Amino acid sequence: MTGRAATRRPGLARVGATLARAWRAVSWYVKEVVGENDYEHYVAHLRRHHPEARPVSRREFERAKLDRMASDPGARCC
Incomplete structure (x- = not known):
């Protein structure tokens, strides 16, 4: 068995x-x-194409992303 x-x-x-x-x-x-992976993509892009640039913090990135979404709601349904 x-x-x-x-x-x-x-x-x-x-x-x-x-x-x-x-x-x-x-x-x-x-x-x-x-x-959720947008910040990781941003950092990877910055390292690959702009190695001398310092990435902003995740908090600053998310805040800017929300501000962009609020100022241009064309892509949203509501």
Whole structure:
């Protein structure tokens, strides 16, 4: 009976790995859609194209982002 249980574990490990990979993909997608990764993209862009520039803090970035959204509501539905 122990041999039978041992043969099931690799299948369960694959299922677990597949579920974990799917969860990471869904999590990444949701973060991209709602804009949670915008600051990381901003910092990566700044380092790649403007290495001498110092990035603003996350708080300053988010404040500026909200100000832009409030001043130009054309892309929103409400």
